[in-house]
Amino acid sequence: MDKPIVVVGGGIAGLSVAGMLAGNGMRCIIVEREASLGGHVRDWACMATDKCLRCFCCSAEDLVGYARSSDKIDVRTGWELSSVSLSSGGPKQAVLKRIGSAEEKTEEAAALVIATGFEPYNPGEKILLGHGRLDGVFTLAEMDSLLRRDMLSVFTRGRRGLRAAFFQCVGSRDANSGANYCSQYCCKAALRMALKLMHESPDISVTLFYIDIQLAGKYAGALLKAAEDKGVxxxxxxxxxxxxxxxxxxxxxxxxxxxxKEPFDRVILSIGERPSPKQSVLDQLGLPANEFGFVSSRDPLDNSRTAIPGVYVAGTCSGPKDIETTLEHAGQTAEVIMADLRKGALR
Ligand SMILES: Cc1cc2nc3c(=O)[nH]c(=O)nc-3n(C[C@H](O)[C@H](O)[C@H](O)COP(=O)(O)OP(=O)(O)OC[C@H]3O[C@@H](n4cnc5c(N)ncnc54)[C@H](O)[C@@H]3O)c2cc1C
Ligand code: SF4
Ligand code: SF4
Known part of the structure; x- marks a missing residue:
């Protein structure tokens, strides 16, 4: 197959699909609208305390390194998809556009992978929670950003014996705001953040308020036990x-x-994953979104293929996921593409 596979989105999902395809000898073009690869994961902090807490955030580095060094992967950062021409057998050509300029390039495409990711929920619409208005109310994303930049003092402000509260499911499991689904990542991320805070500031006390704790994955049980042992x-x-x-x-x-009523010094809101409002790719392809706004797959048992032959989906643009499940989904999508290539279904 001479024609490349065009992967839209250079987060861990897109990087992982492209990495697997390239490792099997296929040419890929990764189209990423931002200036750098890695997607949201590049904004999250390492949660290691005296041991690795298996947040998987460092997986992005390896994936970016591989994409940058592979001669089978052409990385276009600062570009986006402009349009796609489709035939009955799948995509024929993808027109790419450089962001902020009129420059366009047309690429022959054997297949297209949508890996455009998610957006973190903005809690501003929940006025009673006071985010952005009250000092001391943070989101998990803001905490990650502070830790990543070694700026935890913005959170503690030199205070000792802080009482911190995490509130789960902010913007998830919330029928009133059209998001009646679990965001999958946030119970584990909050437990890791609690352990990290207690490691960095041993005099902090943490309460975690939940609807019910959703923990899936190999290390989830150990994480909950570590949090209980630590006194969360x-x-x-x-x-x-x-x-x-x-x-x-x-x-x-x-x-x-x-x-x-309970008094706290700091509150951390565990915000959910929302569909990216920039899912223009769906309009460009005429693909439907599901009831929550994520990309629809062909059917629930075939969640890597979309309704258009030759157009595939990977990662959180098809529904909320943590890194572990995003990588699993991306691996499955790469396998499905390779199977379709072997069957001659892609031309
Ligand atoms: C606060 C917070 C903390 C988290 N911490 C953890 C954690 O510790 N561990 C964990 O397992 N999970 C964590 N997650 C979840 C994790 O971020 C996701 O699982 C992961 O980012 C999904 O990767 P993705 O590639 O699907 O999407 P994204 O990371 O969103 O990447 C999508 C990429 O596509 C690009 N893109 C979008 N549209 C276009 C377009 N039209 N053209 C070109 N490019 C486009 C975007 O710029 C982006 O680079 C966290 C989530 C949040 C909100
Ligand atoms: S998995 Fe997470 S906690 Fe462990 S080393 Fe990597 S980034 Fe740090
Ligand atoms: S993972 Fe936990 S915090 Fe996140 S939406 Fe699901 S139940 Fe709520």
Whole structure:
């Protein structure tokens, strides 16, 4: 097969599909609109304490390194898909456009992979939670960013004995805001963040409020046990309203139909994964989104193929996932593409 496979999105899903295909001798073009590869994972911090906590964030580095060094992968950062021409056998040509310029390039394409990822939920619409308005209310993404830049002092502000509360499912499992699904990554990410904070600031105390804790994956049980052993207080509850008084956050916690007020110094909102609002690729291809706005696969038992022959999907653009499941999905998509190539289904 001379024609390349065009992969739209250079996050870990796109990088992983391209890496597997290239490793099997296929040419790929990765089209990434940002200036660098890695997607959201490049913004998350290493959660290692005195040991690795298996957040898998460092997997991005290896994938980027492979894509950059492989002679089978052509990386186009700062580019996006402009249009695709389709035939009954699949995509024929992909027109790529350099962001911020009129420059375009037309590429023959054996197949197209949509790997355009997700957007973190913006909790600004939950006015009662006070994010962006109250000092001391952070999101998990902001905590990652502080840790990554070695700026935890912005969180602690030199205070000792901080009482921190995590609130789970912010913008997930939320029928009122059209997101009645679990974001999959955030229970584990919050437990790791709690352990990391307690490692960095041993005098901090952490309460984690949950609806129910969703933990899947090989290391999830050990993570929960580590958090319990370390003294993370696990409580059922969701935040009703957060207000501040003096230097304190007063949180109304709704639990089992009752409301109670608890004081905390810091609150961390475990924000969910939302479909990327920039999923223009769906419009360009005329593909439907599912009820939550993620890319629809052909059917639930064939979640790497879309309704268009030769157009595939990988990673969180098809639904929320953590890194482990994103990589599994990407591996499965690469295998499906190779099987279709072997069958002669792609021309
Ligand atoms: C706060 C937070 C912390 C997290 N921490 C962890 C963790 O510790 N461990 C864990 O397992 N998971 C974690 N996750 C989940 C993890 O971020 C995802 O599993 C992972 O990023 C999914 O990768 P992806 O490639 O599907 O999507 P993305 O990371 O979103 O990458 C998609 C890429 O596609 C590009 N793109 C989008 N549209 C276009 C277009 N039209 N043209 C070209 N390029 C395009 C984007 O610029 C981006 O580079 C976290 C999530 C959040 C919100
Ligand atoms: S898996 Fe996570 S915690 Fe472990 S070394 Fe990598 S980035 Fe750090
Ligand atoms: S992983 Fe946990 S915090 Fe995230 S949506 Fe699911 S239940 Fe809520």
């Amino acid at each position: 207080r696990l409580q059922q509850g969701v935040p009703g309203e957060i207000t501040n008084s003096e230097d304190l956050l007063e949180v109304i916690v709704e639990s089992q139909g009752l409301n109670r």
